[in-house]
Amino acid sequence: xxAKRTFPLIQTVxxxxxxxxxxxxxxxxxxxxxxxxxxxxxLLAPMALKAAEPEDIIKYRQNIMKAIGGHTAAAxxxxxxxxxxxxxxxxxxxxxxxxxxxxxxxFPKDSDFxxxxxxxxxxxxxxxxxxxxxxxxxxxxxxxxxLQGGNQQTIGASFxxxxxxxxxxxxxxxxxxx
Ligand code: HEC
Numbered sequence: 586x587x588a589k590r591t592f593p594l595i596q597t598v599x600x601x602x603x604x605x606x607x608x609x610x611x612x613x614x615x616x617x618x619x620x621x622x623x624x625x626x627x628l629l630a631p632m633a634l635k636a637a638e639p640e641d642i643i644k645y646r647q648n649i650m651k652a653i654g655g656h657t658a659a660a661x662x663x664x665x666x667x668x669x670x671x672x673x674x675x676x677x678x679x680x681x682x683x684x685x686x687x688x689x690x691x692f693p694k695d696s697d698f699x700x701x702x703x704x705x706x707x708x709x710x711x712x713x714x715x716x717x718x719x720x721x722x723x724x725x726x727x728x729x730x731x732l733q734g735g736n737q738q739t740i741g742a743s744f745x746x747x748x749x750x751x752x753x754x755x756x757x758x759x760x761x762x763x
Contacts, residue, residue: 639695639696639698639699640699640700642691642693642696643696643699643700643701643703645691646691646692646696647701649684649691650691652680652684653681653684653685653751656677656680656681656684657677657681657747657748657751659673659677660674660677660678660681660744661744661748663677664740664741664744674732675729675732678725678728678729678732679729681725681728681729681747682722682725682726682729685718685721685722685725686722688718688721688722688754689711689714689715689718692707692708692714694708702759702760703758703759703760704757704758704759704760706757706758707758713757714754714758717750717753717754717757717758718754720750720753721747721750721751721753721754723750724743724746724747724749724750725747725750727743727746728740728743728744728746728747730743731743731744
């Protein structure tokens with residue numbers, strides 16, 4: 586019963602023992618999971634405490650944009666019939682839906698300087714930026730929906746609309762290639 590005095594709280598919270606043997610086994614298990622939990626929390630602490638550096642945010646969003654670009658280009662090759670991977674089209678659409686879910690979130694304040702092609706208007710005309718981000722998301726959703734319908738013409742048209750929505754934002758919010 587020594588153990589019972591040592592860990593009364595743990596016992597009350599975690600354990601519903603039937604006999605003494607159960608008590609000691611379960612206490613050991615619970616102590617072990619508590620140790621593991623503390624260890625994980627210690628590992629996670631720096632991630633939670635350290636604010637992200639602007640250059641890391643910029644790199645991150647550029648990688649997300651590259652991924653969006655990759656899936657769009659790959660989907661385009663299939664839609665245009667250049668390659669025969671029709672069974673993967675829905676995968677690209679799903680990936681796009683996931684990646685394009687929160688574009689404004691990739692452009693927080695203080696990530697507007699350094700090695701970025703984002704124009705200042707991303708921050709000074711936020712309302713319009715968010716509108717175009719939302720429009721692009723809507724177009725990707727419609728494309729995914731068209732795939733379920735299976736009508737080739739609708740698929741083609743909805744994919745074209747996705748591409749136009751990317752351009753509509755880049756035109757005003759991204760610096761031209763040097
Ligand atoms: C709401 C605005 C917006 C929308 C919508 C948008 N983008 Fe972008 N995109 C940007 C901005 C701004 C940058 C520049 C980011 C930077 O350099 O920090 C960018 C960068 C890129 C890049 C270059 C990444 C790199 O650094 O190599 C690609 C590729 C790209 N976008 C593809 C797309 C595609 C494809 C779509 C549509 C499916 C799309 N984007 C939708 C704003 C947008």
